[in-house]
Amino acid sequence: MPERADPPSSRVFVTQLLDSLRAVPLPPQDAADSTRTITASNTLTRAPESVRKLLLALHVLFPNEVLPALDLLDRRLVTRLRVQRCPPNLSDDAEHTIYYVRSAQTRSSRFTTTHETQTSYQVRLEAWNCSCPAFAFSAFPPISTSKTSTIPATISVPDTLPTSPSSTQEWSFGGLSLDTSMGTGDASTTSPLPPVCKHLLACVLVDRCAPLFGAFVEERVVDVEEACGWAAGWGD
Structure with a gap:
């Protein structure tokens, strides 16, 4: 009997799911719809059924990040x-791209509910990091004390780690984050998903599925000094 191929990690x-989502051709926009404000909802309304199935997958x-990411x-x-x-230097453009996502938390009172968008979180796709607390909890989940003494956690480290992204290097969901395995101590037996939050997933959809979501990002070209100001919390 032929050997069964191992399922992908x-x-x-x-990564393949997002590549398929990006490759689906969208129908042309109607002239009547061109004057309306583009939103994620009406973009998905005119998308073919295959796009909806991929988003459902x-x-x-x-389950806790996709809808909040679309809302952002x-x-x-x-x-x-x-x-x-x-x-x-145009060749370095991809190396110096940083995302900032404003908070969409709500403040409620007896009479009204307002959206507070003053806090911004920094997202770096290559390093696979977001500065929000939710990403920290996703990257470092709590471990039961009864298991820590008997179940080791192993990290699968490749022989060579890329020091910086390059144009020839294929993009992978999870960026430069390492694969971790918990439960058996064998990294080959499990393949967990990389940590993620709604801010990071929203930036991934913008970056990797530009035909669908590229219109929903505000683009800015800044110098190094202004980028430092954004990192210090002085951005818009």
Whole structure:
């Protein structure tokens, strides 16, 4: 009997899922719809059925992040900074792209509910990191004290780690984050999903599925000094 091929890892599966989502051609926009404000909802309404099925599969994998991520895009809360060096170097453009996502938390009172969007979180796709607390909890989940003494956690470290992204390197969901395995101590037996939050997933959809969600990001070209100001919390 021929040997059965091993199923792809979770990281590879999500990468292929996003690549398929990006490759689906969208129908042309009607002239009547061109004057309306583009939102995530009406973009998905005119999307073919295959797009909805792929998004449903993504929702099954990330049930707590997909809908909040789409809500962030719908509210135009994602900003992409392209840091331009002096003199500018177009070949380094992809290396110096930083995302900032404003908070969509709500404040309720007896009479009204308002959305507070003053806090911004920094997202870096290559390093696979978000500065929000939810990502920290996802990256470092609590471990039962009864298991820590008997169940080791192993980290699968490749022989060579890329020091910086390159144009020839294929993108992978999870960026430069390492694969971890818990439960058996054998990294080959499990393939957990990389940590994720709604801010990070929203930026992934913008970056990897531009035909669908590229219009929902605010683009800015900044110099190094202005990028430092954003990192210090002085952005818009």
